Amino acid sequence: MSLIVQKFGGTSVGSIERIEQVAEKVAGFRADGHSIVVVVSAMSGETNRLIALAHEVQERPVAREMDVLISTGEQVTTALLSMALNKRGVKARSYNGSQVRILTDDAHTKARIREIDDARLHADLDQGYVIVVAGFQGVDENGNITTLGRGGSDTTAVALAAALKADECQIYTDVDGVYTTDPRVVDGARRLSHITFEEMLEMASMGSKVLQIRAVEFAGKYQVPLRVLHSVKDGPGTLITIEDDSKMETPTIAGIAFNRDEAKLTIEGVPDMPGVAYRILGPIGEANIEVDVIVQNVAHDKTTDFTFTVSRSELARAEEVLNKVASEINARKVTSDNKIAKVSVVGVGMRSHAGVASQMFAALAEEGINIQMITTSEIKISVIIEEKFLELAVRSLHSSFELEKEPLDENAA
């Protein structure tokens, strides 16, 4: 019998009816003899309702008080789910973040988990209780309530699974697994029976928003087997694990990820001298703007062009910062473009398979799609293209790498 941590998000617990469904599912696992810890989010809409109340009072409330306020949302769900389990004759007890105790740093609204006290939970599990934990929250060493930021419930689940040395951490969502690409774009998109943490990270960061990145990183670091499942439909979902060397053959490419949410900024005619990248990106970082792709070309005439992408919503702010930088470092000019998209092929298998890049570029060339920027990592190749070609690019790559076909070694899964 296994110890399983299960996480249900806001939509899955969005009404009493949905909470009853979750209780039914959990009761089933319990009846099979598994030990269960359930992590829940606030009922969908509740967090937004609370935030709206806060904003009626103050535009920028103190972060400490925001955490006190919104952490109540998950607590409500834990109590209701525990009741629904008790009703089914399943012993259950709810815990909020400070009761567990999930110790975090004191960075309110975006705290990081430091330590989890598992003694109390183990005692309850040993007595046959299902433990229902409020996701997304913790407590700092001074006893202040903290929250982990939106979507932090995934992180709570993984952290609990790591602390309890659970056999599996199951994330219930509104999709039945991780796909080779977005099924809305490619008809032949196929659910993966498994994927590695690294691949999942690359897929997730590209907008396949099935899981929170932090949760996947955490799971990878502590080697917690993570499974993505549908909260209502039955099915095996997708298991995210460390790379399994024993496998006969690793498929070259796991999937095609893409992201329309980026914009491109170029600062042209930058004097080619040491420290210039820092002088450009330092102020951007200080302004709390996250940068994704960064490309610097080789210099011509002692100047170079420096290009990077940011989230579209931050383009205006980034441009403002960059214009100031440009005049300080005597760059020629700043240009921007928000009609771009990023497309990536992701797969740990590409490490040992030459020619993935050339196959990718060939497929795009065949469709007449111009590549504006290229960036590569060990398990990913990303290109920036004009946004209007996005669907075409994804479909042609999906087909070029034959992702619609089940690989041989997946049949066992």
Add this chain to the structure above:
Amino acid sequence: MSLIVQKFGGTSVGSIERIEQVAEKVAGFRADGHSIVVVVSAMSGETNRLIALAHEVQERPVAREMDVLISTGEQVTTALLSMALNKRGVKARSYNGSQVRILTDDAHTKARIREIDDARLHADLDQGYVIVVAGFQGVDENGNITTLGRGGSDTTAVALAAALKADECQIYTDVDGVYTTDPRVVDGARRLSHITFEEMLEMASMGSKVLQIRAVEFAGKYQVPLRVLHSVKDGPGTLITIEDDSKMETPTIAGIAFNRDEAKLTIEGVPDMPGVAYRILGPIGEANIEVDVIVQNVAHDKTTDFTFTVSRSELARAEEVLNKVASEINARKVTSDNKIAKVSVVGVGMRSHAGVASQMFAALAEEGINIQMITTSEIKISVIIEEKFLELAVRSLHSSFELEKEPLDENAA
């Protein structure tokens, strides 16, 4: 400069607008240099909303989970009020019951406070923070969330005032003080500038529901000066204190209390023998039915009649229990009447003034009001009369004891 604990109930914090009004009031006290601890209830309607959610899941949810659920209501208010204070440049920090920490026993939904840790609060007060505490809740020694029962926020405020040795505990309500009787019944009803704890207890238990009885008991026990004030209108309210022997003259009667919420049960022809009162009231107590007035007449023919009153809503249940008892002890029969009312004159002064009872009975007789039961304590005389005479009785007593007139020693207050 004083240390003041202020409590605002659900209606006073029922909307963002009302919360802003409370913040304004608290900020005023802070500007005057006082140290302030504010205790708040859930926004009106919120507790009922949460209870309704629970009842959608289960008719009788486990008490532990009910506490986890409904304790979120007060926590939301603490955060919002802290924000509203911060907005006004007043440093404020919110605390829930387990953060304070308000240690209670483990009687979920009706826990009793055992101990309050005041170290953290004093540290914050010394730094000039207004402390906003969630009323109505605490934590047991195993870290489980508990609640004190409906209206428990008054108790939280008094307990905090006692622990912090506050100069005054102010309870803000929708009335501007304690009156000699209900102004809706007697036009000349007058606000008392002060009243003793004992008188307040007798007034409160009779349905003058300004304050929770437990809170008054607590305040009396720890000699916390308690003041009842209007949450919006300015005014001195009513100060509830220990008896002040230095006063020139204590007014004989503080007020006229009444209660329409009782019903009367009589068990007739009870064999007059030792232990019979216990055999009757034991089963009633076991059924968790609270008894108020109890009267046993002297025996005739070796049997006696035994009469007591209960809350009207429990009459049916009490009758059922009593019928069983009657057949067990060979009593003749059980009768009941729910068309009754209780009227009391209350005052510590009656201890030293003879003739209060006779003056009361004379006033009632003059109006032709028949007295069904009489019960007396050191500072109270209560009679049970037919319900239809209630208003007439209250008015005639108010006038007979000249309560509309300001007593001499009240001018100073």
